Amino acid sequence: MPIGRVAVVGGSITGCAFALAAARGGAEVTVYERTTGELADRGVGIALHVDRYVELQAAGYIDDSTPWRNVVARKWLVDDGSSARGRLLWDQSAAFRMYNWGQLWQGLRRRVPAEVDYRGGTPVTLGADGEVVLPDGTREHYDVVVGADGYGSAVRTALFPAAVPQYAGYTMWRGSCAWEHEPLDDLISVCIPNGQGVMYRIPDGAGDRMSWGLYSAVGGTDNPRPALLALARKHFPPFWADLVTATPESETLIQPINDLVVDAYTSGRALVAGDAAAIARPHVASGAVKGIQDAVAFETACRAVGRDGSWDDVLARYQAERRPAGADLVRVARAMGYAMVEDTPDWTVMTPERMVDWWAAQHADDGFGGHALGASIGTGESVNR
Ligand SMILES: Cc1cc2nc3c(=O)[nH]c(=O)nc-3n(C[C@H](O)[C@H](O)[C@H](O)COP(=O)(O)OP(=O)(O)OC[C@H]3O[C@@H](n4cnc5c(N)ncnc54)[C@H](O)[C@@H]3O)c2cc1C
Structure with a gap:
């Protein structure tokens, strides 16, 4: 790596x-984070495909010390009144590790070396000259x-003002509630008209929680709570509806998709990364x-690039690999x-046969759970079709 100072916003x-x-x-390295501690408390679930976990573990970014719950199958269900948990449409094999968001973040945070200056409670902006502008107006210069x-x-707004997230036309409610049933290792997908419910178990202290999400174009923007309850009661099998409706409003959030x-990345x-660089709908679980x-x-x-190389070379290599990967994930999602x-x-x-065809038509296997590290993706240009 070239020698220098790096700011992470x-x-x-x-x-x-x-x-x-x-x-x-x-x-x-200096990290500027606008919040002060709330990140550790995010109690929703987050999925890591097992193959992607193996790559990230080999790269030294995660290990088994962060608790997870296993998923080995995705069960697609529909409510036809035949049973409390719904009728099974398709038992699809799946391989995920399901994490508690706050615990996954804490595991990464612990890996950040002590010499990194992590400044919580510090919202910053990027000045026109590429300097980081602190809340008191101080400007700091960095190499990257x-x-x-x-x-x-x-x-991203400072670098690429025209790049604005495009609303997909629907929202997702998220929440989690205590899970006191069997140690379920399924990803549950509840199929509803123009929507989808997704549920899976995540660790939480000594027990488990059921992390759930409900996608729907109905009622997301106004009166969100009554709309959520009505949708779950109308379309979910009763067992899964009870989990959603029992989740307190304070533990439910709504996210526009x-x-x-x-x-360019x-x-x-300066470079952009993660959700700042590409927003893929959460269906792709990555x-x-x-x-x-x-x-x-x-x-x-x-x-x-090595210590004698240039930052420009580093940034060019980074962009060449990650922009196509991000764009392709957005396309699949x-x-x-x-x-x-x-x-x-x-x-x-x-x-089950129709479900297999339906899944294949989405080309979902091309990106569900994320691409392999370093996979050859092409240009990703087709995303703007
Ligand atoms: C509300 C919400 C719920 C989500 N729930 C799930 C989920 O259940 N499952 C899932 O798989 N994914 C979920 N995601 C997405 C997932 O968290 C991200 O894809 C993943 O964490 C990678 O995000 P990131 O670190 O790039 O961005 P984020 O996690 O959004 O982090 C960005 C960080 O930048 C900080 N920040 C923003 N602006 C500034 C500034 N000007 N100065 C300093 N700091 C700043 C923010 O406080 C935040 O900590 C959720 C995202 C959101 C926004």
Whole structure:
């Protein structure tokens, strides 16, 4: 890695992974995170495909000390009144590790070396000259600025003002509640008209929680709570509906679903990463994977360039690998969203054979759970079709 100072804007999953990547290369690293401690409390679930986990473990970004719950199958269910848990449409094999978001973040945060200056409670912006602008107006110069500041990224806005997240036309409620039943190792997909419920077990202290999400175009923007309860009661099998309706409002959040692709991942000496760089609909289950992979690619580029190389070379290598990967993930996620929410089939007539064809038509296996690290992706241009 060239010698220098690196600023990371955002200290969430992508930000911590970049701080680790840059510190390993010997850079002097400062992380600016606007929040003060709330990140550890995010109690929703986050999925890591087992194959992606193996790659990230080998790269030294995660290990078994962070608790997870196993998923070995995805059970697609529909409510036809025949049983409390619904009728099984398809038992699809799946291989995921399911994490508690806060615990996954804490594991990454612990890996950030003590010499990294992690400044919580510090919202910053990127000045026109590429300097980091602190809340008191102080300007700090760095050799590289990493925009790991999420879907509303201030760094991305400064670099690429025309790149604005595009609302997909539907929302997702998320929540989690105590799970006191069997040690379920299924990813549950509840199929509803123009929507989808997703549920899986995550660790939580000594017990388990059921992390759930409900995608729907109905009622997300106004009166969200009554709309959520009505949707669950009307379309979910009663057992799963009870979990959603029993989750207190204080533990439920609503998230608009967006797509975003940027034309470039770098500009001058700044780069964007994670959700700041590409927003893929959550159907593709790879938000955390993508952010950590961006950091691994940055570290790989730094090592390839070496101490006598230039930061410009590092940034060019980073962009060449990660922009196509991000754009392709957005493309796959959009196709999945179309099939699972925007144009759903009549679930009641689906059979396992039809479900296989329906899944194949989404090309979901091309990206579900994230691409392999370093996979050859092409240009990703077809995303803007
Ligand atoms: C509300 C919400 C719920 C989610 N739930 C899930 C889920 O259940 N499952 C799942 O798989 N994925 C979920 N995701 C997505 C997932 O968290 C991300 O894909 C993944 O964590 C990688 O994100 P990131 O680190 O790039 O960005 P984020 O996790 O969004 O982090 C960005 C960080 O930057 C900080 N920041 C923003 N602006 C500034 C600034 N100007 N200065 C300093 N700091 C700044 C923010 O405080 C935040 O900590 C969720 C995202 C959101 C926004």
